[in-house]
Amino acid sequence: QQQVKQSPQSLIVQKGGISIINCAYENTAFDYFPWYQQFPGKGPALLIAIRPDVSEKKEGRFTISFNKSAKQFSLHIMDSQPGDSATYFCAASIRDSGYALNFGKGTSLLVTP
């Protein structure tokens, strides 16, 4: 059972545009919400993460928005660049489980020149 639902499955954005990926969860015990970027044939790399006591976190061009009441969180990539073309995964975990990650299904992002 997919504990974290991610959309869209794929996304095409023009260079300079904003890429938005959304995730939703059901388990209110989740207390850590990271986003990962994965290039083909490589392991995922942590982009940015948030805890539920914060509604927004920004690091460079990447912003997480978190809505605890709606049990949703999203990744915004500002000024998207062709080098951002990759697969993005949202995830959620519980501290007491040792932070084993429950991943969304992933979003394949293509940024066109």
Place this chain on the structure above:
Amino acid sequence: GAVVSQHPSRVICKSGTSVKIECRSLDFQATTMFWYRQFPKQSLMLMATSNEGSKATYEQGVEKDKFLINHASLTLSTLTVTSAHPEDSSFYICSAGPTARGNYGYTFGSGTRLTVV
């Protein structure tokens, strides 16, 4: 900092043989390592959690006798796929932590592409 090395990056083996994959934390001590499996164009699925010095905890549906995990030290965990079959062909990825970034920091290895022929 917080580098995780996974070896080999790709391996091809014959059906029925066993393959060992290593996951090393190079610049920190990892009390916990996770092993994930990823099929093409799909998400990562947690296979097992290993804590140093303890037996691994396997997720439901993962055969512990087929996927042997050893976490003998704070810097090394191994996954051995025993009696491999073509359906075991997949991308296996480990993650290790917590890193110096705090309890929330876990770093992924670069993955191992296993092909069973």
